[in-house]
Amino acid sequence: MSKKPLFGLTLQQLTTLVTEEGLPKFTAKQIADWLYKKEVTSIEQMTNLSLKTREQLSERYTVGLINPSKVSESTDGTKKYLFPTDTLKYIEAAYIPEADRATLCVSSQVGCKMGCLFCMTGKQGFQGNLTAGEIINQLRSIPEWKKVSNLVYMGMGEPFDNLENVLASLEILTSDWGMGMSPKRITVSTIGVIPAMKEFLEKSSCHLAVSLHNPFDEERRSIMPIQNVYLIKDVVDEIRKFDFSGQRRVSFEYIMFDGINDTPRHVKEMARLLNGLKCRVNLIRFHPIPDTPLLGTPDEKLFEFRDALTAKGIFTTIRASRGQDIQAACGLLSTKELVKKQREAKGEE
Amino acid sequence: MKSWNDFNYRRLPVISNIQVASGSYILTFKREFDFIAGQVIGIGVSEKIPPRLYSIASGEKEDHIEILYTEKPDGTLTPMLSLLKSGDTILVTDPFGSFTNSDQSPIWIAVGTGIAPFMSRLLSGKGEGATLIHGVRTPDFFYYQNLLKDQLGDNYIQCCSRCTVGPFYNGRVTSFLQHWDKLDLTRKYYLCGSAEMVVETRDKLIALGVPFANVNAEIYF
Numbered sequence: 001m002s003k004k005p006l007f008g009l010t011l012q013q014l015t016t017l018v019t020e021e022g023l024p025k026f027t028a029k030q031i032a033d034w035l036y037k038k039e040v041t042s043i044e045q046m047t048n049l050s051l052k053t054r055e056q057l058s059e060r061y062t063v064g065l066i067n068p069s070k071v072s073e074s075t076d077g078t079k080k081y082l083f084p085t086d087t088l089k090y091i092e093a094a095y096i097p098e099a100d101r102a103t104l105c106v107s108s109q110v111g112c113k114m115g116c117l118f119c120m121t122g123k124q125g126f127q128g129n130l131t132a133g134e135i136i137n138q139l140r141s142i143p144e145w146k147k148v149s150n151l152v153y154m155g156m157g158e159p160f161d162n163l164e165n166v167l168a169s170l171e172i173l174t175s176d177w178g179m180g181m182s183p184k185r186i187t188v189s190t191i192g193v194i195p196a197m198k199e200f201l202e203k204s205s206c207h208l209a210v211s212l213h214n215p216f217d218e219e220r221r222s223i224m225p226i227q228n229v230y231l232i233k234d235v236v237d238e239i240r241k242f243d244f245s246g247q248r249r250v251s252f253e254y255i256m257f258d259g260i261n262d263t264p265r266h267v268k269e270m271a272r273l274l275n276g277l278k279c280r281v282n283l284i285r286f287h288p289i290p291d292t293p294l295l296g297t298p299d300e301k302l303f304e305f306r307d308a309l310t311a312k313g314i315f316t317t318i319r320a321s322r323g324q325d326i327q328a329a330c331g332l333l334s335t336k337e338l339v340k341k342q343r344e345a346k347g348e349e
Numbered sequence: 350m351k352s353w354n355d356f357n358y359r360r361l362p363v364i365s366n367i368q369v370a371s372g373s374y375i376l377t378f379k380r381e382f383d384f385i386a387g388q389v390i391g392i393g394v395s396e397k398i399p400p401r402l403y404s405i406a407s408g409e410k411e412d413h414i415e416i417l418y419t420e421k422p423d424g425t426l427t428p429m430l431s432l433l434k435s436g437d438t439i440l441v442t443d444p445f446g447s448f449t450n451s452d453q454s455p456i457w458i459a460v461g462t463g464i465a466p467f468m469s470r471l472l473s474g475k476g477e478g479a480t481l482i483h484g485v486r487t488p489d490f491f492y493y494q495n496l497l498k499d500q501l502g503d504n505y506i507q508c509c510s511r512c513t514v515g516p517f518y519n520g521r522v523t524s525f526l527q528h529w530d531k532l533d534l535t536r537k538y539y540l541c542g543s544a545e546m547v548v549e550t551r552d553k554l555i556a557l558g559v560p561f562a563n564v565n566a567e568i569y570f
Contacts, residue, residue, distance in 0.1 A: 113544040115568050117551070117561055125545035161570065193570075195355035217447075225547065225566040228448035229389065229402070291552060293561050 005064020006043070006057075007035055007140070008133020010168050011177045017061075023053060029177060031057075036178045041065055064133055065141050068093075078323030081142055085110055085134060089127055091156055093138035096322050101149040106138040108166055109157025114191055117223040118213075118255060120289040121156045130157070132168035136179075151181070153188040154209070154253075160188075160196035170204050183207075184247050191226045192235035201242045209282075210235060212252040214261045215269040223260075223294075236273055244278050255284045256297035262305050271312035280315040287324065353396045356442035364413055366433045370489040372420045373462065374431060375406070376439075380414045384444035386451070386469035387567075391442035392416060394429045400442055401426050402570060404541070406465035408472030414441075417462045417492060448567040452537045454478030458522060458550055461490060463541035466567060468493055471500060480504040480531075484522035484546075486511045522546075523553045534558050540566040 009017065014028035027049065034046040043049075043058045069090075070082040079095040091107040111124040138155075139145050151173065153159045159166045166188065172178040173186060189209040190197055201208065212232060214220040221227040244250050252274065256262050270281070283306055286296035297305070302318060309316040364377040376392075384390075386409055391400030407415040420427045433439065448466055457467040457479055464483055470476050481501055485491055488509055497505045507517035508525045518525045526532065538554055540547050547566040555561055 111544075113568060113570055115544045115547045115551075115566060122544065122548050123552075125543070125548065195352060198355060199352065219562075221447075221565055222562045225568045226570075228565070228567045229446045229570060231447060291556065293555050 003058075003060060003062040003064075005131075005133050006031060006061050007064040008131050008136060008169070008172070009035075010132070010171050011175065013168075021056060023056075027053065032177045035063065036172060037180070064137075066134070066137050067141055072326040074323040074326045076322055078326065079142075079144075080323060080326050081138070083134075083138060083141070085128070085130070091130065091134070091138070093142065093155060094323060095142060095144055095148070097144075097147070102144065102147045103150040103152060104139055104142070104145075104148045105152050105155050106135055107155030107157055108135060108153055108159040108162050112157045113161060114158050115225050116191065116211075118257070118286065118289070118292065118294055123289075129162040129165055132165045132172060135165060135169040136172055139173075149185060151186045152209070153186075158191055158193065160190045160193040160200060163196040163199060167200065167203055170206055174204075174206070184249075187249075187251070189253065191224060192230050192232060193226070194230045194235060194238055197235070198238060201239075205248055207249045207251070208239070209251045209253055210239070212254050212270075212281075213257075215266060215273045219261065223257075233273065236277065240277060249280070250277070251280045251282055253282050253284060255286050256302050256305065257286055258295040258297045258301070260294065262297045262301055264308065267305065267308040267312065270309060271314060274314060280317060281309055283316060283318045285319070285321045287321070352399060353391075353393065353440065353442075356391055356400065358391065358400070358440050358442040360438045361441050363433050363435055363437045363439055365435055366430070368431075369417075369492060373417065373490065373492070374420065375415055375417055375492075376430060376433065377407075377413050377415050378439060378441065380407075380412055382443060384409060384414075385449045386473040386475055387446065387449035387466045388444040389446045389448075390414070390416070390444050391440075392418075392430070393426065393440040394433070396440070398425055398429075400440065404448075404463075404465035404469065404567070405444065406468045408469060408474075411472065417465045417468075419462055446567075448539075448541070448565070450537070450539070450565065451475040454480075454536055456533075456536050456538045457481045458484075458538060458540045458542075460484040460522060460542035460546045461486075462492070463543075463546070463567075463569070464492055466541055467539070471497075476500070480506065482506045482508060482522055482525065484508040484510065484525075484542075488512060488515060488517070491517075523549055526550070526553050526557065532557060532559075534560070534563070536563065538564045540564065542569065544568050 011032050014031050018027040030048055034040045041063055043054050068081040069084050072080045077097045081093045083091050089110045091110055094105040096103045109129050110127040112121045113126040115122045173181045174183045183206040187207040187209050191211045239250055306316045306318055361378045366376045368374050389402045389404050392403055393400040403416040405414055406417050420431045491507055508522045509517050510521045512519045540550050547568050551564050554564055
């Protein structure tokens with residue numbers, strides 16, 4: 001029987017585990033300390049546990065860190081890490097260093113169920129949820145992990161389709177007993193799964209990002225099937241019920257598609273939709289994926305759109321494109337690797 | 350995680366729970382609310398297990414609600430659903446969702462239980478000029494086929510991916526579309542199924558020249 005990973009368990013889960021093992025409860029806190037504050041890779045290294053306890057735990061458990069199987073580095077310093085989850089399955093994490101900070105973009109699922117037209121990850125279909133440990137491992141197992149100042153859940157998958165594990169990972173990241181990261185340095189992104197979004201807003205104080213991409217109902221429906229279940233208008237109405245007047249932030253992500261969502265009509269509707277809500281809009285250049293019918297908005301039009309939204313009183317920024325030479329569009333690298341492995345398994349070249 | 354607290358819901362008695370194919374069931378219970386064909390409801394057996402969303406398969410004016418579900422042996426809810434019998438009680442949320450368009454002459458494409466929202470439209474009198482393409486693995490999964498043959502005639506197209514013989518197209522929906530001589534780029538295409546099916550079928554339609562704005566999809570979440 002394979003050993004169970006300890007990395008990714010919350011303090012409560014560790015307490016249950018040590019109790020079941022007949023160990024004192026304070027052992028849970030000691031283990032959490034080794035897992036999340038120190039750099040141990042084996043139970044043997046947890047030297048304030050007795051030798052007997054370490055041997056007992058080692059029989060059935062392992063720390064469970066997983067090293068990336070591949071890394072691609074861009075000329076701009078962005079690194080894309082590929083992690084294996086199990087046979088034939090891969091997830092991606094992108095490390096994005098800047099002058100004053102370093103952001104890590106992590107995945108929450110293998111593949112995705114949401115089927116957005118512009119997304120490469122969706123083309124893999126859905127293959128499974130990541131555990132809390134697999135989510136945090138993307139941070140802990142890269143060489144730059146101590147340099148990471150900001151974490152964004154914007155990699156593969158819809159975080160709110162895996163809320164239980166995402167919330168557990170946030171608890172570990174932000175707790176005093178865990179990694180002690182400020183929730184104000186973490187942003188979780190969603191396409192607008194309302195029930196899970198509500199639960200996240202109630203249980204966590206991390207920032208929220210919503211993938212908006214089109215304010216019009218019918219037009220959004222044609223690029224994001226989730227609109228058939230949860231309307232963006234209802235998503236925004238739900239967000240209005242929460243307090244974003246303090247340090248907590250809500251932002252709306254908006255990929256710019258030429259001739260599709262970048263007209264003055266869209267500016268007007270965005271202003272109407274977000275009216276009175278303290279938020280920001282991040283405009284994102286589209287990184288084309290294979291066989292897409294969509295094109296990115298030219299920069300000149302992108303700047304005009306930003307200025308028009310700003311003139312309407314909406315704080316609007318343009319996200320810098322990073323790592324374009326290493327297939328930075330989320331899902332490209334893992335899909336390529338997945339197809340390669342599948343071909344190998346079938347004995348194809 | 351969806352919680353019952355996020356929904357208005359009620360307890361309703363089960364009328365029947367009939368296995369219609371291997372691992373597939375039609376669950377019928379009393380209708381106590383209005384809905385629009387194409388909407389979904391959350392179903393459950395207790396507040397301790399989160400609701401799961403299902404498209405309604407029955408018509409807007411029928412006195413009962415039908416849902417079509419597949420038992421997932423490793424799942425939490427569906428093995429329990431499969432044990433339900435007449436007189437048992439289930440939890441049912443208010444209907445919601447807006448996969449409810451009823452254009453003239455739509456093309457509905459479904460795989461497996463994804464046929465439910467289109468059945469609801471048809472049984473609600475919203476299927477004028479509709480063509481239905483239904484993909485399944487084996488013929489026993491052609492749910493409601495007698496009714497569909499009766500109502501849609503030649504506009505009911507059956508695709509069976511694991512069949513080599515039979516009175517249907519032997520192959521997958523995407524293969525059928527590739528060779529379909531009635532593919533009309535101006536009509537609206539509605540897809541319902543798994544993420545893989547929707548993405549693959551949408552990509553195929555776009556590759557064949559259908560504008561993406563003419564493709565609307567609902568995915569099993």
